Amino acid sequence: MNFRISLTQRYLAFTAAVIAVFIIGTQLITSRVVRSGLEDLFRQRFDRTQAVTDQYSTVHRLAKKTELESVLQSPRFVAAIETEDSATISAELPTYQRVLSAQLVAVANRQGKILFLSDSGELSTPNQVSDLFALPVYGTSVKYLNIRGQMIETFVSPISNGSGNTVGWIAEGSPLAESLPDDLKRLTGFDVILSWKGRIIGATASTLCAQVQNSPQLMAQLCAGPAPMTETALPSGELIYSSLSASESPALVTFVTSLDTHISPIKSQITQYLTFLAIFGGLLAMVLIYWFTTRRIGRQIHLLVDAAEKISAGDLAFTIKTRSKDELGYLAGEFEKMRDRLVTSRQEAEAAHGASIASERLAAVGKLATGIIHDFKNPMAVIRGTVDLIRTRDRENERLARYCTTIHDQVDRMVDLTRDVLDYSRGESRLNISEVDPTDYFATVKGFHQSAFDAAGITLAATGPALTRVKLDEHRFRRVIDNILNNAREALRPGGRVDIVWQCTDLNQFVVEVVDNGPGIPEKIRSTLFDPFVTSNKEGGTGLGLAITKKIVEDHGGTISVQSETGVGTRFRIELPIAPATAVTSPVLQTA
Numbered sequence: 001m002n003f004r005i006s007l008t009q010r011y012l013a014f015t016a017a018v019i020a021v022f023i024i025g026t027q028l029i030t031s032r033v034v035r036s037g038l039e040d041l042f043r044q045r046f047d048r049t050q051a052v053t054d055q056y057s058t059v060h061r062l063a064k065k066t067e068l069e070s071v072l073q074s075p076r077f078v079a080a081i082e083t084e085d086s087a088t089i090s091a092e093l094p095t096y097q098r099v100l101s102a103q104l105v106a107v108a109n110r111q112g113k114i115l116f117l118s119d120s121g122e123l124s125t126p127n128q129v130s131d132l133f134a135l136p137v138y139g140t141s142v143k144y145l146n147i148r149g150q151m152i153e154t155f156v157s158p159i160s161n162g163s164g165n166t167v168g169w170i171a172e173g174s175p176l177a178e179s180l181p182d183d184l185k186r187l188t189g190f191d192v193i194l195s196w197k198g199r200i201i202g203a204t205a206s207t208l209c210a211q212v213q214n215s216p217q218l219m220a221q222l223c224a225g226p227a228p229m230t231e232t233a234l235p236s237g238e239l240i241y242s243s244l245s246a247s248e249s250p251a252l253v254t255f256v257t258s259l260d261t262h263i264s265p266i267k268s269q270i271t272q273y274l275t276f277l278a279i280f281g282g283l284l285a286m287v288l289i290y291w292f293t294t295r296r297i298g299r300q301i302h303l304l305v306d307a308a309e310k311i312s313a314g315d316l317a318f319t320i321k322t323r324s325k326d327e328l329g330y331l332a333g334e335f336e337k338m339r340d341r342l343v344t345s346r347q348e349a350e351a352a353h354g355a356s357i358a359s360e361r362l363a364a365v366g367k368l369a370t371g372i373i374h375d376f377k378n379p380m381a382v383i384r385g386t387v388d389l390i391r392t393r394d395r396e397n398e399r400l401a402r403y404c405t406t407i408h409d410q411v412d413r414m415v416d417l418t419r420d421v422l423d424y425s426r427g428e429s430r431l432n433i434s435e436v437d438p439t440d441y442f443a444t445v446k447g448f449h450q451s452a453f454d455a456a457g458i459t460l461a462a463t464g465p466a467l468t469r470v471k472l473d474e475h476r477f478r479r480v481i482d483n484i485l486n487n488a489r490e491a492l493r494p495g496g497r498v499d500i501v502w503q504c505t506d507l508n509q510f511v512v513e514v515v516d517n518g519p520g521i522p523e524k525i526r527s528t529l530f531d532p533f534v535t536s537n538k539e540g541g542t543g544l545g546l547a548i549t550k551k552i553v554e555d556h557g558g559t560i561s562v563q564s565e566t567g568v569g570t571r572f573r574i575e576l577p578i579a580p581a582t583a584v585t586s587p588v589l590q591t592a
Contacts, residue, residue: 015289019282023275045188049255052187057249060183061155064100065140068157068170071096081159082167084109089116102172104152107159108133109168132156132171144176144250151176151196151251176251177202184253193254201251212256300332307335316343384411431476431555435469438502438510445481446500449489457494460485464502470510470578476552480560483545484514484572491570492518509558510578515571521564529562 072078077096080088089107093116096105107116112133132143132154145152154173158166181192181204191209194202200219203209212218307320320336391404442462453460481500488498498516505511521529530550553560558576 015282015286018285019278022278022282029274046190046255046257049184049188049190053184053253056184056187061142064155064172065157067100068140068155068172071100071170072157072159075162078159078161078167081107081109081115082161084115086115093118100172102174104129104154104171104173106132106171107168108171110166112169115168129171133169143171145173149201151201151249153249175202176249180253184255188255190255190257193256194251195254196251208256208258300329304332304335307339311339311342316346380411380414384408387411431473433471433473435471436474438464438467438470441474442481442500442502445478445485449482449485453489453498456489456492457496458489458492459497460500461497462500464500465504467502467504467510470576472510472556472576473552477556480549480552480574481512481514483549487545488514488516488518488570492516504578508577510576512574512576513571515569517569520566520568521562521570523566526562526564530560 074092076088077092079085080092093105093107103119105116105118106114106129108114108130112130114130114133117129132145133156140155140157143154143156145154152173153176154171156169156171159168159170161167177194181194181202184190184192185204191204191206193200193204193209193212200213203213303320307318310316310318316339318339320332320339387404387407391401394400442464446460446462449460485498485500492498496516496518498514501513501515503511530546550560553574553576556576558574560572560574562570562572564570
């Protein structure tokens with residue numbers, strides 16, 4: 001048993017292998033290259049802690065200065081300080097204390113005497129606060145107080161009246177460790193330990209900070225003074241990185257962080273994303289490859305196989321569409337060219353075969369017409385002579401004379417019809433052009449067919465303008481109209497109608513239309529209606545009537561066309577080139 005692997009199966013197996021390799025490679029990249037890159041980024045962020053600390057200090061001082069200046073905009077408050085109105089100051093200052101978000105607010109007069117002290121955190125005493133105003137202060141300045149083991153950061157600003165004279169001082173302060181660690185952690189993402197004089201005065205709440213504070217050796221190292229980034233191993237084996245930042249305050253800001261703590265979430269996310277990407281990309285690749293192999297390659301191959309089978313079976317009635325510009329598309333194009341050449345060759349062979357059959361038929365018809373003319377010549381001459389003799393002997397009988405004339409004309413018409421068939425079979429063209437009056441001409445045609453149409457219960461009408469004269473072979477053109485009218489009469493049922501309409505157009509054309517409201521020409525023969533030996537299965541039809549009609553019209557230098565709709569009717573239109581004619585009245589010749 002032979003086991004075959006299709007092209008699609010090969011592609012899918014290859015894709016599955018690529019996905020597996022990609023997932024394994026993802027893990028290796030994550031554990032090696034990505035970790036190395038993350039470590040570099042981590043160190044770069046850690047190196048920026050000094051700049052972040054300095055920037056925070058600048059922004060923090062600017063905000064405090066702005067808050068103090070907003071408090072000093074109250075004229076009532078300034079006037080109360082200038083007059084040492086303690087009651088007004090006591091009433092106004094608690095509101096300003098909430099605005100300043102400060103635990104300690106103190107106001108002193110120009111000599112430094114404290115007029116008001118608000119200490120919500122019970123941080124100080126008036127004697128400790130008075131030190132803030134002991135030295136001259138120019139603009140807003142920052143001072144640090146050691147109160148009960150806490151470092152209090154205070155901002156002192158002079159108070160001026162409307163004349164620009166200093167009338168007092170205002171100071172606001174809060175413990176430095178209250179907000180600094182949390183603010184710096186929010187800005188940097190690293191834990192912060194705030195130390196002063198070898199001891200911790202503040203730290204962010206984290207397990208890492210607790211481990212650092214529980215290690216005396218590490219604490220001694222961190223509190224030794226500003227130093228570059230160092231790497232230290234905790235008892236748990238975890239590596240931490242620390243860096244001391246010196247600021248304008250006496251306290252030291254120490255940033256500590258764990259590399260694994262920062263890298264692990266990122267590493268985990270990258271691993272998840274890359275794994276998801278590998279799986280999703282692999283599945284997408286499998287879908288695309290499957291679609292490509294089945295819909296693009298496989299489908300085109302199937303189409304080419306089907307086309308080859310149809311061509312080998314002789315079925316050429318289809319089209320091979322080129323769906324791509326690759327080798328398969330080129331092959332499909334060559335298949336289509338081959339099929340088109342086969343179709344052309346078949347059509348040419350069928351046309352040649354049809355032309356051969358038609359030529360043989362016409363030759364047979366020509367021989368038949370020649371024989372008929374030869375054999376009928378003497379009988380027709382006898383009939384014509386007999387009719388002339390009868391008409392001569394009984395000239396007084398008008399009715400008999402009319403019958404004799406009719407017989408004489410029909411004999412001539414039979415000879416002409418036979419000669420038309422003979423001329424058509426030989427491809428000859430003989431016209432006897434003369435000028436005719438369209439009104440009289442079509443009245444004669446209508447009169448000839450009138451009795452047959454009346455017997456069939458069909459209305460026949462001839463309508464057109466009274467033109468001067470038109471040039472045509474009246475006998476051969478009569479054959480054209482007769483053929484069309486006979487076909488219409490045979491196709492219509494009682495109650496039908498046929499109209500002969502003629503006119504001259506602005507294009508120097510004499511146009512004749514024969515219109516009926518019959519069942520229409522069968523669709524299968526409309527395109528070949530004027531071909532020889534084409535008939536709609538009517539009894540006695542040879543299929544040469546409309547072929548001869550077309551030849552006679554073309555011999556006149558004109559064209560004939562037909563429009564037909566099933567259940568509506570048929571319109572034959574004949575256009576002959578003539579000189580312009582003058583239209584006068586429009587008589588209508590019609591039978592009831």
